[in-house]
Amino acid sequence: MDDRPSVRARRSQGERSREAILAEAARLATVEGIDGLSIARLAQAVGMSKSGLFAHFGSKEQLQLATIENAQRIFDEHVLAPAEAARTAGERLRLLTDGYLRYVEGEFFPGGCFFASVLSEADTRPGPVRDRIVLFLDDWLGRLDSTIREAQAEGSIEADEDPADLTFELEAALYLANAQFVVSQSREVTERARRIIGRRLARA
Amino acid sequence: MDDRPSVRARRSQGERSREAILAEAARLATVEGIDGLSIARLAQAVGMSKSGLFAHFGSKEQLQLATIENAQRIFDEHVLAPAEAARTAGERLRLLTDGYLRYVEGEFFPGGCFFASVLSEADTRPGPVRDRIVLFLDDWLGRLDSTIREAQAEGSIEADEDPADLTFELEAALYLANAQFVVSQSREVTERARRIIGRRLARA
Numbered sequence: 067m068d069d070r071p072s073v074r075a076r077r078s079q080g081e082r083s084r085e086a087i088l089a090e091a092a093r094l095a096t097v098e099g100i101d102g103l104s105i106a107r108l109a110q111a112v113g114m115s116k117s118g119l120f121a122h123f124g125s126k127e128q129l130q131l132a133t134i135e136n137a138q139r140i141f142d143e144h145v146l147a148p149a150e151a152a153r154t155a156g157e158r159l160r161l162l163t164d165g166y167l168r169y170v171e172g173e174f175f176p177g178g179c180f181f182a183s184v185l186s187e188a189d190t191r192p193g194p195v196r197d198r199i200v201l202f203l204d205d206w207l208g209r210l211d212s213t214i215r216e217a218q219a220e221g222s223i224e225a226d227e228d229p230a231d232l233t234f235e236l237e238a239a240l241y242l243a244n245a246q247f248v249v250s251q252s253r254e255v256t257e258r259a260r261r262i263i264g265r266r267l268a269r270a
Numbered sequence: 271m272d273d274r275p276s277v278r279a280r281r282s283q284g285e286r287s288r289e290a291i292l293a294e295a296a297r298l299a300t301v302e303g304i305d306g307l308s309i310a311r312l313a314q315a316v317g318m319s320k321s322g323l324f325a326h327f328g329s330k331e332q333l334q335l336a337t338i339e340n341a342q343r344i345f346d347e348h349v350l351a352p353a354e355a356a357r358t359a360g361e362r363l364r365l366l367t368d369g370y371l372r373y374v375e376g377e378f379f380p381g382g383c384f385f386a387s388v389l390s391e392a393d394t395r396p397g398p399v400r401d402r403i404v405l406f407l408d409d410w411l412g413r414l415d416s417t418i419r420e421a422q423a424e425g426s427i428e429a430d431e432d433p434a435d436l437t438f439e440l441e442a443a444l445y446l447a448n449a450q451f452v453v454s455q456s457r458e459v460t461e462r463a464r465r466i467i468g469r470r471l472a473r474a
Contacts, residue, residue: 238442
């Protein structure tokens with residue numbers, strides 16, 4: 067590893083630039099679709115040459131997959147990481163659902179939650195992009211489900227709640243809140259989802 | 271009006287053909303996006319000449335709007351009309367939600383509910399297509415809300431339920447069921463939504 071300052075600065079600049087490019091790519095993907103995300107279209111949006119972007123990403127599909135990885139990093143940082151501070155599974159469940167609503171309100175992407183936006187486009191198109199989004203969803207829903215089971219084990223959620231049904235109910239409120247927030251741009255929507263989820267968890 | 275049999279047959283054939291073309295257009299729109307729905311793309315899909323389709327629809331936007339009207343007709347026939355048979359508002363609410371789930375299971379469109387699919391694409395793109403889809407949604411959510419209020423007036427739903435919150439909860443389950451059904455192609459999803467909505471309405 068070369069730690070001379072000039073090399074470190076160059077590398078770090080290259081990484082910032084890659085991250086900035088992928089953030090723009092993710093924003094574009096939630097408006098124009100991830101299928102519309104080509105190296106040519108992105109070059110136009112970020113004012114770089116096609117050959118420069120081609121050197122970064124190699125192909126449209128690699129660009130799409132790198133964009134998804136970067137969106138996952140943003141999701142991890144803003145939704146998953148804050149929930150790690152919880153001392154109980156019940157508290158973690160509240161932090162996960164509230165973290166998702168804050169991520170929607172944070173408007174990281176103009177088309178709302180990156181994964182909800184891309185899923186609705188890619189759901190009928192088999193391939194690596196669809197597979198990667200389904201993997202994200204499986205992980206997210208699996209995390210809600212296992213957190214509910216942990217909360218049952220610690221006694222903060224009733225043992226007779228069906229974890230899969232409760233996961234569906236929480237995700238349903240989050241998913242609709244995201245869709246309605248994009249259309250209305252109003253926090254009334256996310257506040258409503260917050261209230262409904264709070265009541266549902268209080269009853270569980 | 272010319273009622274000679276040959277003219278009636280011709281007209282009726284013309285209408286059937288227009289309907290068949292628009293059904294194909296709606297299927298395409300839920301897979302490739304309504305923005306991808308051009309006269310050229312549709313001509314290729316239905317094996318007609320571009321000039322023939324142009325004579326029918328005039329422009330890409332007119333084609334998109336005609337496709338939405340035709341999808342609305344399918345929605346009215348399969349979701350709204352069956353609920354008219356209800357004798358009480360409480361029963362109508364159950365028929366509306368169940369009708370939506372049967373419409374999802376009926377797979378009229380490969381990308382699931384036409385309106386959910388097109389909304390997630392058009393939500394960030396101002397214009398007549400987005401306006402028309404938002405009009406559909408306002409009508410659908412308004413119908414759930416007013417049916418809940420009627421059910422409260424007749425006493426089949428508790429007076430202390432907030433109609434807007436209950437509308438959100440029902441729509442959330444329907445909206446997520448549609449999205450998960452497209453990905454999993456499994457009735458387990460719609461059955462779960464049915465069970466959750468049934469329990470929620472029993473508690474209301």
